[in-house]
Ligand code: PRP
Ligand code: MN
């Protein structure tokens with residue numbers, strides 16, 4: 069996939085180290101509690117798969133599928149729930165797992181939505197953070213790696229649906245999304 073990758077921004081080793089650290093923090097913080105981890109599809113699936121295996125306490129796992137970007141590279145600001153969670157989160161601690169926080173619109177909307185269902189708490193864990201693009205405020209308890217305002221792909225992140233399966237976080241060549 070060298071034809072679309074400008075350069076690697078975050079290596080697999082750096083991601084692994086970050087995931088390990090977040091996994092142990094989460095395991096410590098929720099020890100003895102009822103925790104439901106909600107992965108945000110599609111982008112969150114790779115990070116969640118890695119993170120879940122670095123969490124050493126029993127947890128319930130579920131997924132919610134939302135989309136705000138569609139096929140374009142810009143957020144439309146409209147968050148669409150494509151598949152909701154199946155688990156009842158009332159009286160439980162919830163941890164939302166995302167690949168990236170960009171404008172914050174997706175997570176801001178999700179947190180508000182899940183809070184209406186009576187959970188004990190709702191926190192966020194995100195692999196990547198692009199703070200320069202924030203439009204909506206979000207409190208992120210478990211923050212991974214801060215990145216500059218570049219179009220990134222890989223580690224779950226797509227461009228027009230593709231390249232989620234690249235193991236590293238890579239910068240997409242400008243000519244790909246500008247044409
Ligand atoms: C991407 C990404 C986050 C969200 C972040 O998802 O995976 O979920 O956008 O952007 P925001 O902070 O500006 O809301 P996308 O809507 O592209 O769907 P996908 O995960 O299926 O690719
Ligand atoms: Mn997403």
Ligand code: MG
Nearest residue numbers: 111137225226
């Ligand atoms: Mg996307």
